[in-house]
Amino acid sequence: VNASDKLGVHARSMQWTQLQFHTRGLPDAESVTRTLLAAQTLLATTALGMIGRRLGVGANRNANRMTQLIGDVGAGVAGLEFDVEGRKHLQQKRPAIFIFNHQSLLDSMVLAHLLRKDVVAFCKQEMASNPLVGPLLRQMDTVFVDRDSKDQAAVLQQALEVLASGRSLVIAPEGTRSVLG
Template sequence: MAGRSASAWTLRTAPTMLTGLLSTLFVSVLLREVARGGSDSPLVERILRLWGWSWLIPAGARVRVEGREHIQPGQSYVVVSNHQSNLDAMVHLAALGLPLRIMAKRELFALPILGPALRAIGMVEVDRARPDVVAIDSAARDVLASGRSLLVYPEATTSSDGTIHRFKSGAFAIAIGQGVPVLPVVLHGTRLIWAPGGNAIRGGQVRVVITEPITTGHLTPSDIAGLRDDVRAVLSSTLAVVSGAHI
């Protein structure tokens, strides 16, 4: 971002914020109504995809997904991704092609209108200061048992410099405990469109790279740290290749 202020507003900032926030309000109300008939409605997934695009299109994000062949239809995954921007969740929901629920910070669930909608469709609430492991495991188990995948950002916050920071272990404990594969996914480009802590939104290319899933059925709780480190290594090496390529 050298030579460009991430805090200054751009011509894309106001339309993106306005469209995205209005869409979020509308979708939150709509999802609560749809979820009355069950959060497993396919309509929920379509609404979430449209919501993602309602942010990405005005932001000028051009999304390219690679590695879809690694996704097995009907398989639930713990999807693990690096975290570079507030746009990341929108990219995953809009373009990944999986029915997703996200492990999200408790502060979002405290927001009026949005919070009840997140609960209604089964997003997983996490208090980062005092995580309730039993409640998180129960919510994650429900997501995976329903045939959906759980998206986790194990850095727990957006990267301040674009590199992949230290991972927390929760996602990997869940994957091993439930015996589902981990699906490593690398994002590159969202930080250049909307940097963490900034107001400047600029169009650009986003690459989503899906790597080979890592099976966990043979692993035990003693393997959590090793799995965590292996997945971080995969993401870091993939990001190094992607960020060095012309996009």
């Protein structure tokens, strides 16, 4: 894949299949604007969540409001449109463990839009200190996983407590793969 000239010559001599991929180029102004607005939605949601907590709104109710704001407003300003068949099935048989392939920040907005309430994310520990999403994740009872630790008993116990409380878990076992993550 995208072999150098020297490696390409060798690959041809070995009759190996070669793949060449090219960059999509720079995003247009609308894409940049939508991305910035979506990021601003996360910041505003975090601020509203903090205000809600200070006013005494319960943690789960507050998290549900934040999830719905991210799913509706965040996805809206990002330009996402939804045509979902069987949406009712997403709310049935809960708590559940939802597993998804995480490519970018947009995935989180899609999940928030679809799942709506009573969900808690599994997330890598490093995200807790991320200035954009860390405060939001901490307010939403996120289960942070130290991927380098061999002892995950506390994490599993926290996950069991989430499920026992009637809330579902959202897990992206492969993590993000996009450049911007």
